[in-house]
Amino acid sequence: MNKLRKYNPSFRGNDLFSIMDEFFNPGFSDTGRSSMMISQPKVNVKETDNGYTMELAVPGMKKEDFDVQVDNDHLIVSANVSHEDKEETDNYTRREFNYSSFERRYYLPDSVDGDNIVATYNDGILSLEIPKVEEAKPKKKLIEIK
Amino acid sequence: MISTGFRPRQRRTYKNCGPSVSTRGPLFNVGESDKAYHIELAVPGWNKEHISIEAEQGHLVIQGKSEASSSSDITYRRMMFGPKDFNKSFIIPDDVDVEKISASFENGVLNITLNKDEEKIRNKSITIS
Numbered sequence: 306m307n308k309l310r311k312y313n314p315s316f317r318g319n320d321l322f323s324i325m326d327e328f329f330n331p332g333f334s335d336t337g338r339s340s341m342m343i344s345q346p347k348v349n350v351k352e353t354d355n356g357y358t359m360e361l362a363v364p365g366m367k368k369e370d371f372d373v374q375v376d377n378d379h380l381i382v383s384a385n386v387s388h389e390d391k392e393e394t395d396n397y398t399r400r401e402f403n404y405s406s407f408e409r410r411y412y413l414p415d416s417v418d419g420d421n422i423v424a425t426y427n428d429g430i431l432s433l434e435i436p437k438v439e440e441a442k443p444k445k446k447l448i449e450i451k
Numbered sequence: 452m453i454s455t456g457f458r459p460r461q462r463r464t465y466k467n468c469g470p471s472v473s474t475r476g477p478l479f480n481v482g483e484s485d486k487a488y489h490i491e492l493a494v495p496g497w498n499k500e501h502i503s504i505e506a507e508q509g510h511l512v513i514q515g516k517s518e519a520s521s522s523s524d525i526t527y528r529r530m531m532f533g534p535k536d537f538n539k540s541f542i543i544p545d546d547v548d549v550e551k552i553s554a555s556f557e558n559g560v561l562n563i564t565l566n567k568d569e570e571k572i573r574n575k576s577i578t579i580s
Contacts, residue, residue, distance in 0.1 A: 343478055347531035347532040348529060348531055349527065349529060349530050349531060349532060349533070350527070350528040350529040350530075351525045351526065351527055351528065352525070352526045352527075352528050353524060353525055353526075354524070357528070360496075360532075362493075362495040362496065362531075362532045362559070363495065363559075364493040364494065364495040364558060364559030364560045365491070365493070365557075365558055365559065365560040366558060367558070396482055396483050396484060397480055397481065397482045398481050398482065398483050399479070399480065399481040400480045400481075401478035401479055401480060401493075402478040402479075402480060402491075402493045403480070426558075428495060428496055428497065428498060428558065428559045429493070429494070429495030429496060429558050429559015429560065430495045430496045430559065
């Protein structure tokens with residue numbers, strides 16, 4: 306729960322207005338654009354000898370919806386979809402997730418090769434393979450037994 | 452509210468706790484149209500073989516059992532989500548035709564459609580005599 310709040314700036318669970326809103330309009334604040342909706346994807350970061358893999362959990366998208374850019378030493382991942390047709394046909398009574406618009410920026414350390422990042426989208430997970438630069442790969446030296 | 456049916460079963464008192472998302476299991480959206488209810492369950496990284504859906508005694512039970520494989524050469528630097536087993540259940544509203552519940556799986560979202568019973572919808576309309 307703590308983690309969830311930390312990574313979601315739109316979660317205003319503790320601010321006075323959302324508490325009042327919940328108090329005076331119980332039931333209404335869980336229709337659509339409420340403070341309880343998650344719109345920033347959760348992220349896993351894995352490290353191997355050759356690089357890092359960032360996994361963003363963004364279910365319900367198409368790969369065309371994403372924009373991944375490297376700007377100097379920042380990696381910018383964003384999505385922008387107008388699901389207008391869907392909004393009209395579906396009358397949400399409770400909405401906990403909607404990833405159709407977000408932007409995340411990550412600082413890329415010197416140890417990675419920003420020019421060779423590969424992105425894939427599968428089963429709702431956007432994976433970014435970020436290779437390490439040669440110098441940053443662990444050096445293993447086999448010592449010969451004489 | 453009109454549709455009081457769709458709450459996570461174990462969390463019926465969530466409104467008393469202030470605004471919150473469901474703290475256990477996948478996030479979900481619920482939509483309603485004239486003919487059906489729609490549930491969207493966010494299950495990124497899952498495949499449909501590991502998810503089961505059952506309608507039983509007025510409850511819709513969705514379960515995910517992963518066969519977690521851990522490879523030792525990977526170090527997680529940050530882990531905010533993972534293939535954690537889940538069990539989510541919903542109360543099926545009375546006007547749903549249980550025989551006509553359907554589900555599809557696409558891009559990490561499990562879509563469940565619960566069609567309303569046409570007979571019951573018709574009975575609701577009151578004719579003015």
